[in-house]
Amino acid sequence: EPEVTQTPSHQVTQMGQEVILRCVPISNHLYFYWYRQILGQKVEFLVSFYNNEISEKSEIFDDQFSVERPDGSNFTLKIRSTKLEDSAMYFCASSARDRGGNEQFFGPGTRLTVL
């Protein structure tokens, strides 16, 4: 069964460093998403991406964040200068179609720890 994969599973970094979280969405999906879950809190939407551009983003997704689809398979989230409060689980998701009622398939997550 096709699945979303994410690497690394756990990333530890120093405050102020840049990190890139990688995701490989399901191959025939066209819509890609990043979500964040701070420990013990709910999952929060960061950004959605379609046709090589951001289609929607939340207020969390500020200038330190960027997303890219560098090739036909990878979808990356870059955090330019990490802060302590960026420590969270980051989930990538993909879906075959846009808009309401379409299941988003989630990856296993990358746990980011900023020291």
Add this chain to the structure above:
Amino acid sequence: AQKITQTQPGMFVQEKEAVTLDCTYDTSDPSYGLFWYKQPSSGEMIFLIYQGSYDQQNATEGRYSLNFQKARKSANLVISASQLGDSAMYFCAMTVLTGNQFYFGTGTSLTVIP
């Protein structure tokens, strides 16, 4: 704006018993989808069940069923015959036709007692 509310931070259930996890939602969009995800301690998000706003029947998937009461804007998850492996966090989520993000509730931690 869309909102999902889960009022039960923690629930306990005896093994083999049924349990209901509450979820209420708020949206002005007439077309939406409701989802339940399970998050075990390992952290991944596992899709359980989906209900569309225009679906006439309540969704069922094995031991999971969704008690959809549209007028009350509730979408409770019912787990029948609980198993020890059901112990996890459970998140209710929704999408709407006019947007493409998921809105999540704060989750319910379910513990199944042997």
